[in-house]
Amino acid sequence: MMAAFRVSDKCNGCLGCVQNCPGRALDFRDDGEMRTLLHNPTRCARCATCYRVCPEHAVEFGALLEDRWEEFASLRILRCRECGEPVHTERLPDALDPKVREFVEPLCPRHKARATALTRRPEAAAASPLARGGAQ
């Protein structure tokens, strides 16, 4: 995933941003010959002090202020076998107790309620398109 806080290659490592960050959201690590700047988004107040104090205009702050959603997982979904409405992810039943898992059907709430009602009223079930496999 692309980090929202970014510093361009104009950064000279002066640590002005680290020293002036009120949230202590910036830090650095010296490792061998290399200095690495660190940012902790949990502590970041998005106050833009780092942006203002940077003498090289290296802090690319815009991405932190964008009102956008970042994708972090993409999972295959199962759809209601009657109407095609998304029901849950394909992997969700794996998290259930095996005794429960066998009863989980790919049905939306509307068709699940209808199927349950038909189970309770066998005479209605015989007449229902659901029971014959038809969509409703």
Ligand code: SF4
């Ligand atoms: S926006 Fe403010 S809190 Fe966040 S890293 Fe910059 S100076 Fe620190």
Ligand code: SF4
């Ligand atoms: S203030 Fe600017 S130049 Fe200095 S370390 Fe931070 S990003 Fe780099």
